[in-house]
Amino acid sequence: MKKQLLIVLFLVITVLVNLALMPNVSRPVFERKQKLSEYNFFTGKLADLQPAPSVIPYDINSVLFSNYAEKMRFIKLPNGSKANYTSAGALDFPKGTVIIKNFYYEHDFRKPGEGRRIIETRLLVHEENGWTAYPYVWNDEQTEGFYDVAGDVKKISYINASGKRIKIDYIIPNKNQCKGCHIRGGNMQPIGPTAAQLNREYVYATGKQNQLSYWQQQGLLNGLPAIQTITKFPAMDDLSQSLDARARAYLDVNCGTCHHPLGPANTSGLFLHYSQGASIELGIMKSPVAAGRGAGKNSFDIVPGKPHKSILSFRMQTNDPGIAMPELGREQIHKEGVKLIKEWIEKMESVGP
Amino acid sequence: MKAACLLTIALCCTLTALSQDLRRRLQAQFIESPDGVIIELPEGRFQLNMALWMDGKNNITLKGKGMDKTILSFKDQLAGAEGIKITNSTNITIQDLTVQDSKGDLIKAQLVDGLMLKNVKAEWTGKPSKENGAYALYPVQCKNVLIDSCVAIGASDAGIYVGQSQYVVVSNSKAYHNVAGIEIENTLYADVFNNEATENTGGILIFDLPNLVQKKGGHVRVFNNHVHHNNYPNFAPKGNIVGKVPLGTGLMILATNNVEIYNNRIINNRTAGTAIASYYIAEIPIKDASYYPYPGQIYIHDNVYSRKHQRTTMKGRMGLMFRLKVKFGKDVPHIIYDGIVDDKVQHPAICIRNNENQSIGNIKAANKFKGISREMKAFDCEGIKQREVELNVGK
Numbered sequence: 001m002k003k004q005l006l007i008v009l010f011l012v013i014t015v016l017v018n019l020a021l022m023p024n025v026s027r028p029v030f031e032r033k034q035k036l037s038e039y040n041f042f043t044g045k046l047a048d049l050q051p052a053p054s055v056i057p058y059d060i061n062s063v064l065f066s067n068y069a070e071k072m073r074f075i076k077l078p079n080g081s082k083a084n085y086t087s088a089g090a091l092d093f094p095k096g097t098v099i100i101k102n103f104y105y106e107h108d109f110r111k112p113g114e115g116r117r118i119i120e121t122r123l124l125v126h127e128e129n130g131w132t133a134y135p136y137v138w139n140d141e142q143t144e145g146f147y148d149v150a151g152d153v154k155k156i157s158y159i160n161a162s163g164k165r166i167k168i169d170y171i172i173p174n175k176n177q178c179k180g181c182h183i184r185g186g187n188m189q190p191i192g193p194t195a196a197q198l199n200r201e202y203v204y205a206t207g208k209q210n211q212l213s214y215w216q217q218q219g220l221l222n223g224l225p226a227i228q229t230i231t232k233f234p235a236m237d238d239l240s241q242s243l244d245a246r247a248r249a250y251l252d253v254n255c256g257t258c259h260h261p262l263g264p265a266n267t268s269g270l271f272l273h274y275s276q277g278a279s280i281e282l283g284i285m286k287s288p289v290a291a292g293r294g295a296g297k298n299s300f301d302i303v304p305g306k307p308h309k310s311i312l313s314f315r316m317q318t319n320d321p322g323i324a325m326p327e328l329g330r331e332q333i334h335k336e337g338v339k340l341i342k343e344w345i346e347k348m349e350s351v352g353p
Numbered sequence: 354m355k356a357a358c359l360l361t362i363a364l365c366c367t368l369t370a371l372s373q374d375l376r377r378r379l380q381a382q383f384i385e386s387p388d389g390v391i392i393e394l395p396e397g398r399f400q401l402n403m404a405l406w407m408d409g410k411n412n413i414t415l416k417g418k419g420m421d422k423t424i425l426s427f428k429d430q431l432a433g434a435e436g437i438k439i440t441n442s443t444n445i446t447i448q449d450l451t452v453q454d455s456k457g458d459l460i461k462a463q464l465v466d467g468l469m470l471k472n473v474k475a476e477w478t479g480k481p482s483k484e485n486g487a488y489a490l491y492p493v494q495c496k497n498v499l500i501d502s503c504v505a506i507g508a509s510d511a512g513i514y515v516g517q518s519q520y521v522v523v524s525n526s527k528a529y530h531n532v533a534g535i536e537i538e539n540t541l542y543a544d545v546f547n548n549e550a551t552e553n554t555g556g557i558l559i560f561d562l563p564n565l566v567q568k569k570g571g572h573v574r575v576f577n578n579h580v581h582h583n584n585y586p587n588f589a590p591k592g593n594i595v596g597k598v599p600l601g602t603g604l605m606i607l608a609t610n611n612v613e614i615y616n617n618r619i620i621n622n623r624t625a626g627t628a629i630a631s632y633y634i635a636e637i638p639i640k641d642a643s644y645y646p647y648p649g650q651i652y653i654h655d656n657v658y659s660r661k662h663q664r665t666t667m668k669g670r671m672g673l674m675f676r677l678k679v680k681f682g683k684d685v686p687h688i689i690y691d692g693i694v695d696d697k698v699q700h701p702a703i704c705i706r707n708n709e710n711q712s713i714g715n716i717k718a719a720n721k722f723k724g725i726s727r728e729m730k731a732f733d734c735e736g737i738k739q740r741e742v743e744l745n746v747g748k
Binding site for chain 1: 376377381383385463565590
């Protein structure tokens, strides 16, 4: 009975603390709901993910690999507010902005649109004190997503693009793990919606249009320069881009959020963000610091010309959680990513020891 | 401590529940607990399939019913390389429990100011293997760290590893069957005392490595430790610097400055009771202009040395060196110094005096091992005494 008393006491204190911490402003910019449907981001059947009028779908050029899950992204700005254009980093979104990312698998990747299973929806919300992540896990009936901070494991099964039946665990990260990628110098922030990533076309109901111009046209974006002057982030499969550009963009998105001077993997001294020069910090002939068995039998992160002797590609080629990189969304090996990085290292000119 | 803020949330009712359920509840508590909470774990063995992660918390205690009584096992975990991870927090205590068999590190703390690990056992069960995780207890980029009365077993790198941190005390702990028992790396102001390091490849290592965010360690005191029989074969996975540590190393100082080693019992470590070396001995090219690769201001005094009259290890690259170049036979000196010196420095880099059975071998590695000297006199000087480390924990 003592336990119940303690729980009651705990609840009372939690409420009191929350009341005490409540700002004088009457309404917070965002109120967290227990169910995804309560936000009314979508109209009609929830699982159809049909956006409400103020919810804008978008895509990005270079995507993070997440266990071969597909993603549908949306953004909602508070009524009447605009984002400010920035040339580097995510656009400057107003308080109250919600970024909505849905993770799903087609039942059969050869027949997209003919049935899918949504696993989770992650919200990234610009609150009064900065960005916060709110994860929602979908039920098996596909009728609702429920707020869940603790993370979980789901058995998934689908047919991949080559027609092979894949049965595998899907790890839903816990709320803290969002920070694993989204934290930069102590603050959470969005990663995907940068100008360079958004600089691409999207097929809207009104027709095909560059996403940035569309946002401007819809009154959602301030200060957009001429589209031709904006960098376009390379996609890994865009063969009009150089091998180096594609590989570095892939590393930036998949590794460079943590492996950044201000990211959580800065302990390693290995930096893989796009603007990192081709030096020892990029891993070229760099000895690992605390890789443990992650090093395999290799002595350096990258040995130019020798992908089979490079720790970077070694760690991409396993799904052993003690070795695999990146640490999240890697229950499967990203074969296409491995191929790209191996080719990049293979063709890298060797440097003196 | 604000006693009024302390809340106890008992998890006794989960004793019979599934461990997966415990993981979800614990993880939720790690995220949602207000400041000042003590999260109590019941007695028992719990199999957790994912890492537990606490972030951005203040004054939280995770408390079991005792070492070997509350056991969190991460064997066959599906996700998260660590067992328990604590990041961006202040005044976090983990005490009275055992953590086992994670894929990666057992307890990792990053960017935590005020970390107390007390009466915690962190171990990989079974025969030491290169498949074990790197570090058992692993604070990195932390401040005010106390590791007291802990046990670390089976790490394929270091049992107790403090990296890139400041103000650290490691005391009354035991490390065995690790590649390195206790390692202090690129860490400023550390006191390591009253510990036992035995049956590791190397007992206690004080390292400064290049290309790291916290560039410089030092001001380290190692005293009153029992560093003995560290003759375990090196089982580090290849590619790790610790894989270069020869078996039979008691205490090793690599490229660190301002280190005081005293009142230790350094017994029966067959290769080197104490090794002092520059980073060059690792034979890895240095590409960090701000890195200082030489040890300096080292003071070794009032220790007790003893070893069997026997050859050093003949294994690995170091073994090769002893076999072909250094040739001490069975009469191996207790202190081995690579003799690679910074010509620009005038004052003696290393002072050694008042040790029981002290003897040195300056192997002149920079001089292709020519002119190896056992002369003690050059090292007989009054060294710098380092200051006691004062922690600011739990305030």
